[in-house]
Amino acid sequence: MRKIFVGILLCSLSACIPPGRDYSWPQNDAANAPVPTLETDASVFGQSPSQAPPPVWTAQPVTPNAVTIDSGTYIVKAGDTLGGIANITGASAQVIAANNDLIAPYVIQPGQQLNITGGRYHRVNGGETGIAIARAYGVPWRDVVALNDLEEPFILRVGQNLMLPAAAPVDPQAMTIEERAAAFDLDIDDIVTGSQPAMAAAGDQPEPSAWRKAIAEKKTPKAIATPAAFTGRFNWPLEGKLLSSFGSKGGGKVNDGLNIGVVKGTPIKAAADGVVAYSGDEIGVFGGLILINHGDGWVTAYGHADKLHVTRGQKIAAGDIIGLAGDSGYVQEPQLHFEIRKNRKPVNPVSHLPKRT
Incomplete structure (x- = not known):
């Protein structure tokens, strides 16, 4: 299957349709399609369901300056x-x-x-995320996770040394930002495991000037608070025509969720209580994307949003409007791509939603 690569600024996220994934609805020609952008209306951002808090951290750029040791x-x-x-x-x-x-x-x-x-090691600085580090070197984040035996909640520490894959296709220091972005791809699982900012270890005294500035501005990184437990049930995020169901589509192609056709601007509602783990428009194939952590390993994803009403770290109640549906990303008609994941693995949403009448 053709991979879709999207070049964006350093420390943003980029994404592609995971290998073997196909959503089986009409898509734009990715090779000719422009980089998607999401309209975010400042007059409504955060006002539904409530005024969104400011971001709880400020992303810091990652310089690819790994040291090789014997x-x-x-x-x-x-x-x-x-x-x-x-x-x-x-x-x-x-x-x-x-x-x-x-x-x-x-x-x-x-x-x-x-x-x-021995190998190549990157020393983690304040405000860096695993995704940003991997992207700076043009290597898969999932490979960094495996090499370093990282486990949930996948929180990096300032001063931590991360082992990198043995070699990148090209020396990242010789690559432009755009070239590094083009050589890098992500999926939703990468976002779940690699989007937390590095935290200061107990007793550490952060030294980078950007880190000190972030502290002075009260924008020091905070890990997203994981709900203690998920005791409720999921509800449909909106009503509409089912364009693509969950599961195999033949030929080794799989849809990790549901795609529901709606009128552009239809409110998207949170399927259950939780905390926003990601809200942004940097992921090419999904356009505007929101991830909500519900606790106990449950995460829901909402893609192709036209507008976002929530921000990272915001607490959400079931039924709250988190954004408006649209056709951002690589689709030709307004729709919502909706996923439910348990312990990072996609499950059939229909099995966890009320029956539709």
Whole structure:
């Protein structure tokens, strides 16, 4: 299947239809289509259901300045910690732990010999996200997650060393921003796992000037608060004609959700209580996209919005209007792409929604 690449500014998100995915409704010719933009009306932004709070963090640009280290061994000294050894060697603490069969709380003893895995490592700065880091190097975020044995909630720490794939197709420092964007693709799962900003570790004193400025402006990064539990049920986000159902479409093509045809401007309602994990228009194929975290591993996605009424970190109640449906992204008619995911895996929304009459 043809992949769709969208070039955008650094520290934004870009996306493509995941391999093997097809939504089986008329689409624009991606090769000739312009980069989609979303109309965001400042006069209504955040006023439905309530005035949206300002963003809880300010994205910081990522400079691809990874350091390459050689493989070797390290002899533990008195007072050493795993994090301290990572700082000394330039390697990832998670990679050191995994490759030496260390188990939390990672107790190490003086004289112990640790294998240090060589490779390229990026040191995380304040305000950086996993997606932005991966995009800066033109590598898949999912590969960074696997290499570093990252687990939920996928929150990076300032000063953390992230191991990168062995080599990029082209030296990222020799690439333009547009070239790095064109070489990078994401799917919704990447957004779920890589959109949290790096947090300061306990006792850390952030040093980058941009980080200090963000603190002064009270825009320090905060992790999105995950609801404790999901005890309710999902409701239909809007009413309309079903254009494409969930599941296999033949030929190895799959739709991860439902596509519902509606009149442009139809209000999109939150399917359940939750917290907005993402709200933006940077993802080419989906156009205006909102992700809501409902707790217990449940996430809903709402794509092709014409206008967004919510912002990242905002608490949402079931039935709240979160945006207006449209034809943003690579579609030819107004519609909503709606997904329900459990533990990051798409499930059939129809199985979790009231029966339509």
